[in-house]
Amino acid sequence: xxxxxxxxxxxxxxxxxxxxxxxxxxxxxxxxxxxxxxxxxxxxxxxxxxxxxxxxxxxxxxxxxxxxxxxxxxxxxxxxxxxxxxxxxxxxxxxxxxxxxxxxxxxxxxxxxxxxxxxxxxxxxxxxxxxxxxxxxxxxxxxxxxxxxxxxxxxxxxxxxxxxxxxxxxxxxxxxxxxxxxxxxxxxxxxxxxxxxxxxxxxxxxxxxxxxxxxxxxxxxxxxxxxxxxxxxxxxx
Amino acid sequence: xxxxxxxxxxxxxxxxxxxxxxxxxxxxxxxxxxxxxxxxxxxxxxxxxxxxxxxxxxxxxxxxxxxxxxxxxxxxxxxxxxxxxxxxxxxxxxxxxxxxxxxxxxxxxxxxxxxxxxxxxxxxxxxxxxxxxxxxxxxxxxxxxxxxxxxxxxxxxxxxxxxxxxxxxxxxxxxxxxxxxxxxxxxxxxxxxxxxxxxxxxxxxxxxxxxxxxxxxxxxxxxxxxxxxxxxxxxxxxxxxxxxxxxxxxxxxxxxxxxxxxxxxxxxxxxxxxxxxxxxxxxxxxxxxxxxxxxxxxxxxxxxxxxxxxxxxxxxxxxxxxxxxxxxxxxxxxxxxxxxxxxxxxxxxxxxxxxx
Numbered sequence: 274x275x276x277x278x279x280x281x282x283x284x285x286x287x288x289x290x291x292x293x294x295x296x297x298x299x300x301x302x303x304x305x306x307x308x309x310x311x312x313x314x315x316x317x318x319x320x321x322x323x324x325x326x327x328x329x330x331x332x333x334x335x336x337x338x339x340x341x342x343x344x345x346x347x348x349x350x351x352x353x354x355x356x357x358x359x360x361x362x363x364x365x366x367x368x369x370x371x372x373x374x375x376x377x378x379x380x381x382x383x384x385x386x387x388x389x390x391x392x393x394x395x396x397x398x399x400x401x402x403x404x405x406x407x408x409x410x411x412x413x414x415x416x417x418x419x420x421x422x423x424x425x426x427x428x429x430x431x432x433x434x435x436x437x438x439x440x441x442x443x444x445x446x447x448x449x450x451x452x453x454x455x456x457x458x459x460x461x462x463x464x465x466x467x468x469x470x471x472x473x474x475x476x477x478x479x480x481x482x483x484x485x486x487x488x489x490x491x492x493x494x495x496x497x498x499x500x501x502x503x504x505x506x507x508x509x510x
Numbered sequence: 511x512x513x514x515x516x517x518x519x520x521x522x523x524x525x526x527x528x529x530x531x532x533x534x535x536x537x538x539x540x541x542x543x544x545x546x547x548x549x550x551x552x553x554x555x556x557x558x559x560x561x562x563x564x565x566x567x568x569x570x571x572x573x574x575x576x577x578x579x580x581x582x583x584x585x586x587x588x589x590x591x592x593x594x595x596x597x598x599x600x601x602x603x604x605x606x607x608x609x610x611x612x613x614x615x616x617x618x619x620x621x622x623x624x625x626x627x628x629x630x631x632x633x634x635x636x637x638x639x640x641x642x643x644x645x646x647x648x649x650x651x652x653x654x655x656x657x658x659x660x661x662x663x664x665x666x667x668x669x670x671x672x673x674x675x676x677x678x679x680x681x682x683x684x685x686x687x688x689x690x691x692x693x694x695x696x697x698x699x700x701x702x703x704x705x706x707x708x709x710x711x712x713x714x715x716x717x718x719x720x721x722x723x724x725x726x727x728x729x730x731x732x733x734x735x736x737x738x739x740x741x742x743x744x745x746x747x748x749x750x751x752x753x754x755x756x757x758x759x760x761x762x763x764x765x766x767x768x769x770x771x772x773x774x775x776x777x778x779x780x781x782x783x784x785x786x787x788x789x790x791x792x793x794x795x796x797x798x799x800x801x802x803x804x805x806x807x808x809x810x811x812x813x814x815x816x817x818x819x820x821x822x823x824x825x826x827x828x829x830x831x832x833x834x835x836x837x838x839x840x841x842x843x844x845x846x847x848x849x850x851x852x853x854x855x856x857x858x859x860x861x862x863x864x865x866x
Contacts, residue, residue: 291584291623291630311731311751312738348735348747349578350691351615355698355705362696371580388741389580395740396576406538406575416742419749420776421783421826426846426857433848438821439549440541447565449536449545457568460593463641470586477581503743 279377283339284330287369296354296365300324306353306363316507318346320353320363327366339374342507345385375473378480384504390481391500397474401462404453409435409442523694523704527653527661531562533603534655535569535594537610539772540804546821548609550806551655558669558813559662563607566597572608574616578736585637588630591620592638596646606649607658611771614654615692618700621648652700654693656770656805660702660710663717671814674720676765677837682721683765686800687711688755688778690771691731705729711768714805718812727758733781734773752781756793756800766832767802778802783826786863797864799827811838818844830866842866 280286287293306320307313313320323343326334338344347367354362371380380386399408414425427434432442441448465471485495532555540548555561572594577587598606608614624631638644659666674683689708694701703709706729712722733751738744755778759767769775782799786792794800802825803811810820817838822829823845833840845866848854859865 291627295623295626311733312735312747314754315747315750345737348731348733348738350731350735351696352691352729352731355695368580372583375580385744388737388743392579392737392740393581396579396581400571400573400576400582404570405541406571406573407542408538409542412542419745419780419784421780422858422860423824423826424780426855427824430848430854433852433854434824435545436849437818437847438545438824439819440545445567447567449548450541451567453570454568457570460642461570461590464589464593464637465582465586467637467641468585468589469583473581473583473586499741499743501742503746508746 283332283335283373284327286373287327287335290369290372292362292365292372293369296362296369297324297327298359298361300328300361301359303358305356305358306361309352309356311350311352312346312348315509316346317509318343320347320367323370324361324363324366327370336379339370339377339379340382340386342383342385344370344374345383345388346507375477378476378483380477381480381484384502385507387481387484387495387499389477391496393474393477394496397465397470401458401465404458404461409450519704519707523698523701523709525653525657525700525702526651527657528605528651529661531603532564532605532607532653532658533598533601533649534563534565535572535606535608535613536565537608537613537772538571538575539776540609543772543776544804544807544821544824546819546824547804547806550810550815550820551609551659554666554806554809554813555658555662559665564601564603566601569594569597572610572613572616574610574612575736577616578612579740580737585634587616588620588634589637589641591617592634592646593642593644595648596638596642596644598649599645599647604647604650605653606651607653607655609655609772611654611690611693614652615696617652618697621652622697624648654770656693656710657702659805659809660713663714666809666812667717670718670812672812672836672838674715674718674812674836676835678835682719683832683835684723684763685715685720686723686725686728686759686764686767687715688732688767688769688771688774689729690769690774693770711770711805714808715768718808723759723762723764725759725762727755730755730758732769732771732774732777734777739773739777748777749781749784752777753785756782756785759800760793764800765835766808767800768805768808769802770805775802775804779825779827783860783863787861790862792863794827794831798831799863801825801827801829801832803829811836814838816840818847826860826863826865828864828866
């Protein structure tokens with residue numbers, strides 16, 4: 274899919290991002306971030322290299338990065354921020370790179386990047402429908418069998434179990450898992466509309482639909498594959 | 511590290527925590543997975559300690575998990591947070607306490623970014639007015655709920671019915687403390703004890719009679735990783751990180767783990783179940799796992815609350831070995847009863863990890 278809103282210079286675009294301003298200073302390539310990084314141990318991932326590529330200011334290399342799996346390996350734990358001797362935040366640089374990749378539609382070019390579609394649907398759906406990032410109505414045991422037989426039992430007896438725990442599930446007034454009043458949900462929707470949240474959902478869907486078509490898949494199948502499929506090319510071991 | 515060194519670091523990283531009048535906001539994950547912990551926080555702070563903890567039903571998610579899953583722009587999460595601050599302002603409070611560590615980190619980051627870039631704060635104020643017709647003051651004090659329990663730990667100890675001591679041997683129980691990454695890794699000065707040697711949970715353990723376990727991977731992430739858990743294809747990342755921590759703590763034979771993050775107790779509990787099912791390996795004695803508790807659950811045990819009122823039945827790793835070591839009295843048959851002792855059946859037993 275042709276990108277009709279590609280900026281003239283990707284590095285200059287990154288420099289407008291406040292996370293980038295906070296997290297990108299002069300990197301001395303010491304590799305402390307990589308040594309401490311949980312993702313670097315699991316994936317073929319090296320935050321030192323990412324920051325180094327960015328500081329070359331080479332647009333071609335930055336574009337390759339934005340289209341790669343690499344930028345999606347980070348878990349945003351921010352362990353790198355604590356240890357960097359130059360006060361860089363590689364994790365913050367990653368957030369800025371991901372944001373730009375999403376805005377430009379480059380995320381669809383990688384397996385891990387394409388996961389942004391189901392993630393967007395899960396997270397923004399929960400926020401706009403319920404006012405929570407995670408909610409019992411969408412966190413299904415079938416999708417989370419690692420939550421164990423105790424969680425299967427809990428979800429099968431959800432209302433009784435939550436009442437036993439002292440929750441006010443879907444109830445009025447304050448309390449645990451209360452129903453967020455409709456006027457508050459309306460305010461969240463207005464915030465999404467004013468701040469680009471709604472537009473971001475539309476952009477992610479637009480580029481994902483185009484990619485699904487390119488890959489010869491219907492949209493539902495594309496989203497399911499993005500959520501579930503994992504090739505073996507990502508791992509260190 | 512020698513003890514004096516740790517104490518020096520801890521004394522350098524102390525924060526002012528007002529003693530009363532807090533505006534309380536809940537955690538998305540904790541309400542789902544450890545609902546009774548939030549119930550216990552308000553029970554202990556309001557009814558045992560007599561503190562003013564205010565909550566409005568109109569507060570929502572802070573958007574932090576969606577933000578760290580890269581699904582919403584920075585201005586969106588900042589304006590959601592601005593609305594939370596507006597609700598605090600309208601209620602007449604200036605001390606703000608979130609139950610969630612992702613939220614706590616989110617608030618710290620946003621306040622710091624606004625401090626560095628006042629033009630961004632001005633833009634967010636404009637966004638909030640356009641969207642909600644609200645205005646806000648920034649909190650005068652920001653603390654995490656674990657900071658408050660830490661602050662009141664000695665008052666809790668003074669009312670303790672049980673101590674973190676093995677009733678058979680008289681030895682202090684060995685407790686692993688696991689701090690959520692976003693508590694202080696980004697802003698060490700915002701956490702009690704800093705980022706490298708946080709004291710917030712260690713202080714509770716010591717005050718309640720236990721002994722803190724130091725082990726090589728103490729500061730390693732539990733493996734949540736936001737998108738690394740919420741997307742099914744990525745969950746190997748999450749279990750691998752938990753596995754690394756358990757392999758590292760195993761030689762120290764911990765009696766329990768306590769955490770201050772919403773996701774960490776869930777992952778450290780559930781991935782023990784998965785590791786056992788996949789490999790047959792368990793990390794506790796006699797085929798059990800190592801119980802993983804929230805700090806409110808541990809405070810509730812110390813204060814002598816019924817373990818099933820604390821929600822310990824929602825753990826996959828059995829907590830009974832810990833309760834037995836402490837000498838706590840409880841009714842095993844009541845574990846899975848519903849409200850008013852209603853029979854709501856029982857969970858199936860896992861194949862490999864022992865459960866009661």
